[in-house]
Amino acid sequence: SANGALTGSIENLIPLTAGEYTTGSLILMVSYGAHFAFILYFLFAAMQVAPRYRLVPIMSALVMASAGLSLFREFSLWEASYAFDGAMYQPLAEGNSFTNAFRYGNWTITVPILLTQLPIAFALARPDLHKRALRMIIPGVLMIWTGLYGQFGETGDWSRLNIWGVISTVFFVWLIIEVRGVITAGIANSPPAISAWPRRLFWYFLATWGIYPIAYALPQLGFTGDIVVTRQLLFSIADISTKLIFGIILSRYVLRRSALEGYVPAAEALSTEPVASK
Numbered sequence: 115s116a117n118g119a120l121t122g123s124i125e126n127l128i129p130l131t132a133g134e135y136t137t138g139s140l141i142l143m144v145s146y147g148a149h150f151a152f153i154l155y156f157l158f159a160a161m162q163v164a165p166r167y168r169l170v171p172i173m174s175a176l177v178m179a180s181a182g183l184s185l186f187r188e189f190s191l192w193e194a195s196y197a198f199d200g201a202m203y204q205p206l207a208e209g210n211s212f213t214n215a216f217r218y219g220n221w222t223i224t225v226p227i228l229l230t231q232l233p234i235a236f237a238l239a240r241p242d243l244h245k246r247a248l249r250m251i252i253p254g255v256l257m258i259w260t261g262l263y264g265q266f267g268e269t270g271d272w273s274r275l276n277i278w279g280v281i282s283t284v285f286f287v288w289l290i291i292e293v294r295g296v297i298t299a300g301i302a303n304s305p306p307a308i309s310a311w312p313r314r315l316f317w318y319f320l321a322t323w324g325i326y327p328i329a330y331a332l333p334q335l336g337f338t339g340d341i342v343v344t345r346q347l348l349f350s351i352a353d354i355s356t357k358l359i360f361g362i363i364l365s366r367y368v369l370r371r372s373a374l375e376g377y378v379p380a381a382e383a384l385s386t387e388p389v390a391s392k
């Protein structure tokens with residue numbers, strides 16, 4: 115329909131069954147709920163790591179808040195965009211259109227934060243840390259903005275979708291090379307007991323960030339309710355993996371690292387045990 119093409123998202127072209135509609139709501143609800151809940155986890159983790167690593171869990175808490183708000187917005191939009199006609203959930207019925215474009219806006223904030231967490235966790239020295247963070251953020255943001263522009267082609271302008279998808283992928287490859295450099299520095303700079311973490315984290319990074327381009331390309335497989343729901347599921351799995359679980363891994367790494375470097379959390383320093391044994 116002309117309406118759907120104008121709004122630029124396949125969601126506005128496809129009536130959903132009650133099952134598909136509810137599954138979509140559920141996926142978005144679980145996503146924002148998980149992100150909000152883990153704000154607390156990361157704030158508590160921040161209290162237990164050495165001061166030089168404290169920013170790592172704090173940044174995860176920020177990412178949780180930012181992504182949680184964005185996903186809550188997607189959830190509300192989903193609820194507002196469909197109306198039940200007695201048989202199917204019809205898009206655009208109330209004049210509201212759905213879009214995934216807000217996600218890309220949110221990534222503009224979260225992706226630079228996620229990338230900057232790496233050199234901080236690896237304790238790279240200041241000038242090198244800033245230079246490497248910037249060298250990851252530049253291709254990261256260009257990747258997102260070219261993808262944002264291209265995704266408006268998903269309602270049928272495949273050349274727009276694919277040309278900008280390829281350009282975005284070039285920036286992604288550039289980003290991967292920069293991340294690889296930070297990982298290599300991280301392996302060299304990690305205490306031996308945890309030097310395997312950065313290498314494993316690189317493969318985790320590739321596997322989880324790689325889900326987003328699949329979700330981007332998916333509408334080309336067909337305009338069906340299955341595709342709409344599958345794409346929200348892919349986005350959701352990617353969001354929870356690249357932000358929440360990634361944050362847990364990094365927090366655990368800096369927690370181990372703090373202990374290996376002799377840091378004693380304040381609560382333990384105040385323990386009465388040595389006093390009682392006197």
Ligand code: RET
Binds near residue numbers: 261278279353
């Ligand atoms: C796009 C467009 C198609 C090509 C590629 C893409 C990559 C997107 C990525 C997004 C990562 C987002 C994260 C968000 C966390 O908050 C833009 C879909 C390669 C890798 C990690």
